[in-house]
Each structure stands twice: as structure tokens, then as C-alpha cells.
Amino acid sequence: LNRSMISHSDCLKATQREGMLLTEILSRNPDILCLQEVDRLEKLIPQLEASSYKTLYACGPGKRHGCMIAYRDALFDLAEHTSIEYDVLTLRESGTEVQRIASSRRTKNIGLIAALSSKSNSHEGYVVATTHLFWHPSCVDIFLSSLSFYSNPGFSFTYERTRNSYLDRQAGLLLREIYAFREKHSLHEWPCIIAGDFNFPPSDPAYAFLVGETLSPTQSKIMADSRVIHISIDPSILPDNPVPPKDDEEGATATAADPDRVITNSRRAYAEDGLLSNDELEVLFQNVGPLRSLYDEG
Incomplete structure (x- = not known):
């Protein structure tokens, strides 16, 4: 939501929303919860605990909000857990530190992984992962398949999402780290549930990588423009804009300084930057295998 468009109302303030949000969440009676952009822990955690949930929380360095996994205390025990920082994870074994990390932007985004063992049988359970992938207002142009975007000299951060080709890079790293987590703790037989704020629709290149689809020419173009x-x-x-953002919401303040939704403070990537090619990203995802998506399952 663009908060500047409804500045006359308090409807987006936490004091107005948090009670309704919690009521809506608990009305679904979930056994496992995956939440993103979680803050006001001093308010939220006691209410979840009063509803018989235990919680696991992590946030990126300097972030005011993070990710949470909550689970019913009567059903599960927390067997293992870890959090991952996309900004510091490497994708290559050689080269400079920048080339090994192969990131296009520091985002402070994270992933949170937990192994929840069943209280009725500790050898059974679920691996649960949640994340909040990077978002920037310019990505809206991609999501709407705006033809004018492709002739625009501005850039998008789609690459970073995929590794994190922004989303692509981060999504690939999340899968890799989940697989490593299962291997480390010998949880190969436990089903894995991934739920979060991925900030992309099924038409996005990152989604194609996740479910094992071949990139379309349009998606390949998006990837090329996002490097x-x-x-x-x-x-x-x-x-381009020396004024620092006033908060840490991903891209939230960009529209104020950049009404045309064009990526600023960036340059085209060079070979020495080490960003992954589409083929290299495909290998990253193939090493884990395609996911089953609820979008496709119906």
C-alpha cells in the first residue's frame, strides 16, 4: 500500500489493525503459522502464547520487522532451527568476495527455517521455512507486464529476488539452504512447507525457476534487464538521489523520490561483478528439484 495516498486516515496504523489481523489469523485455526513483516513482538507474542502457540522469530540486521514461525504447542516441538541472511551467502567457491556472493544489492532480507517434530512421534514432523524476499516499486511494472517498461532506461531488481536476479537469487539460496538443513539434521523424509512473502506472481522468472519451468522470452528479457x-x-x-530513505521498508520510500518507478543509484552489471547467468541460476534450482505450488495444485 502507498501510505501517502491515504494520509488522512489512521486505518493503516498498527493500533487500528493489529486486533483485526490477529482475529483473522486465529479464526483459521492453523496448526502452523508463517508470518512476515512482524513487529510489535511485545504485543503479538503474548497473544499467540495465550492461544497455545509457541513462536520462533528472526530479522535482518538493523531491521525493525522480521519473519516468524508459530506452531501449536500441543502438536509440535521445535527440534532444530536456523536463519539465513541472503546478503552474505555465497554462490561461488572462487573469485573475490563480491563475485562469490554474486549479489546485485544488499537488502537485509532473511529466511527462517524450522524443524517441527510431532509430539506423538518425535521421528516424524515437518521442515517449515518462511521468508520475505526483496521488493521495489519498479517491480510493479514487471508484474503488470508493462510494455513501456522494457524500453525504459531504468532497471529492475528481479535478478536479486531469484538469487535473491534479486528475487531469483534469494529464492535459489532459500532452496539451497533448506536442502542443506534437511541433510545436516537427517530430515530427508520430513515434508517441507515453504510459505512467505515472495513478492512475485506466477508469471515471474523466479516462479518459473522454483517450479522447474523453462523461461519464456519475456521472462529472459526481464532477467537481462534486472542484472x-x-x-x-x-x-x-x-x-542519483543523495537523500537517504527514512525507513527500512523495501523500496517503500522510492516512489517519493522517483515517481516514474525507475531504479536509482545503480549501474549495469559487468562480467567482473559475477552475477549468475540464467543457465547458472537454473542449475542452482535444479540441484534441489522443482517445488509443488499451491497456485498449480488449485
Whole structure:
């Protein structure tokens, strides 16, 4: 939501929303909850505990909100858990640190993974993972398949989502780390549930990678346009907008400084930046195998 469009109302403030949100969540009577952009823990956790849930929380460095996994205390025990920071995970074994990480922007986004063992049989359970992948207002143009976007000299951060080709990179790293988590704790037979705020629709390249589909020409074009380097990776880039953002909402303040929704403070990626090609990203996802998506299952 663009909060500036409804500045005359308090309807988006937490004091107005949190009671309704919790009522809506608990009305579904879930056994396992995956939540993102979680804050006000001093309010939320006691209410979840009063409803017989235990909670696991993690956030990125300096973030004011994070990810949470909640589970029914009567059904599950927390057997193992870990959190992952996409900004520091490597994708290559050789090269400079920047090339090994192969990121286009520092985002402070994380993933949270938990092994929940059944209280009725500790050898059975679920591996549950949640995440909040990077978002920027310019990505809206991609989601709407705006033809004008492709002739626009601006950039999108789709690459970073996929590794994190922004989303693509992060999504691939999440799968890799879930697989490593299952291997480390010998949880190969436990079903894995991944739920979160992925910030992409089924038409996005990251979704195609996740479910094992071949990229369409349009998706390949999106990936090519999204291979950019942000000033957070290369400080030598001259900033387009020297005014720092006022908060840490991913891209939330970008529209104020950039009404055309064009990525700023970035340059095109060069070979020496080490960003993964589409083929390399495909291998990253293939090493884990395609996921079954509720979008496809219906």
C-alpha cells in the first residue's frame, strides 16, 4: 500500500489493525503459522502464547520487522532451527568476495527455517521455512507486464529476488539452504512447507525457476534487464538521489523520490561483478528439484 495516498486516515496504523489481523489469523485455526513483516513482538507474542502457540522469530540486521514461525504447542516441538541472511551467502567457491556472493544489492532480507517434530512421534514432523524476499516499486511494472517498461532506461531488481536476479537469487539460496538443513539434521523424509512473502506472481522468472519451468522470452528479457549493481554493492556509483530513505521498508520510500518507478543509484552489471547467468541460476534450482505450488495444485 502507498501510505501517502491515504494520509488522512489512521486505518493503516498498527493500533487500528493489529486486533483485526490477529482475529483473522486465529479464526483459521492453523496448526502452523508463517508470518512476515512482524513487529510489535511485545504485543503479538503474548497473544499467540495465550492461544497455545509457541513462536520462533528472526530479522535482518538493523531491521525493525522480521519473519516468524508459530506452531501449536500441543502438536509440535521445535527440534532444530536456523536463519539465513541472503546478503552474505555465497554462490561461488572462487573469485573475490563480491563475485562469490554474486549479489546485485544488499537488502537485509532473511529466511527462517524450522524443524517441527510431532509430539506423538518425535521421528516424524515437518521442515517449515518462511521468508520475505526483496521488493521495489519498479517491480510493479514487471508484474503488470508493462510494455513501456522494457524500453525504459531504468532497471529492475528481479535478478536479486531469484538469487535473491534479486528475487531469483534469494529464492535459489532459500532452496539451497533448506536442502542443506534437511541433510545436516537427517530430515530427508520430513515434508517441507515453504510459505512467505515472495513478492512475485506466477508469471515471474523466479516462479518459473522454483517450479522447474523453462523461461519464456519475456521472462529472459526481464532477467537481462534486472542484472544491475546497486550502490550498496559498489560504493563508487554516483548517487542519483543523495537523500537517504527514512525507513527500512523495501523500496517503500522510492516512489517519493522517483515517481516514474525507475531504479536509482545503480549501474549495469559487468562480467567482473559475477552475477549468475540464467543457465547458472537454473542449475542452482535444479540441484534441489522443482517445488509443488499451491497456485498449480488449485
